[in-house]
Amino acid sequence: MLALPLDLGLEPDERVRLEDTEEVAYSWGLPLHICAGSGKFAMADMLLARGADPNGQVCASGTPVGRAYGVRDWAMVKLLERHDGVVYAANAGYYRDAELARRLFADEAAGRLREGTVDNGTTLAETLLGTGATGGDPEIVRMPSPVSTGRATTRAGTGNCRTPPVFLEPHARHSDRKSGIRPRHLSHMLPAGA
DSSP, X not given: OOHHHHHTTXXXXXXXXXXXXXXXXXXXXXHHHHHHHHTOHHHHHXXXXXXXXXXXXXXXXXXXXXXXXXXXXXXHHHHXXXXXXXXXXHHHHHTTOHHHHHHHHHHHHTTOOOTTSSOTTOOHHHHHHHHXXXXXXXXXXXXXXXXXXXXXXXXXXXXXXXXXXXXXXXXXXXXXXXXXXXXXXXXXXXXXXX
C-alpha cells in the first residue's frame, strides 16, 4: 500500500514548518519515525530506499533512529544505521546501554566518532556523564574517557578526575524531584570528585 503513494510522488521526508514557534523551525521524517517505533521493518526499508532520512527531526520527538532505539528494536536500529542513521550518545545514558557508551568512547579515541553523535557545544564525556546519571547507570558514570591530553582518565571511580566538571540540573519543564540527579547518582559521582 505504501508503494503506490511513493510511486505517485509522495515525498517520504516532506518538511513541514512548525507553527507557533518564535524561530523558523521544520519537522521532517514522520513516516519513517512511525515505522521505526512500531516495528514496520519492510515499510521502513521501502522509505529508506526512496530517500527517507534516518536522521530526520520529527518536531520534539527526535529522529527515527532514536525512536527505534527507544523501543529497543535492534534490527530497526541496524537498518537505519546501514542508511547512515546516527545513534545519539544520549541514548546510551538514557537507556542504560553501557556497551554503546564503550563503543562511542572507542570511536572517539580512534577518531571515528560520527558527526551528530553529540550535540554541538558539548563533549561525548559530558553527554554520557549527564545522561548516564539521569538514566541511573553507575557503570556509564564511572567509565574512562579520553581527554584533550590524550591520556585516559576517569570521570568517576578513582578520585583523580581530570575531565572538566559538569553541573547537572533538572530540565526546566521537569523541575520536580522526579527528574534530574538523584542521591543514588551522587553517591557514585561525589566520591570520585565529579
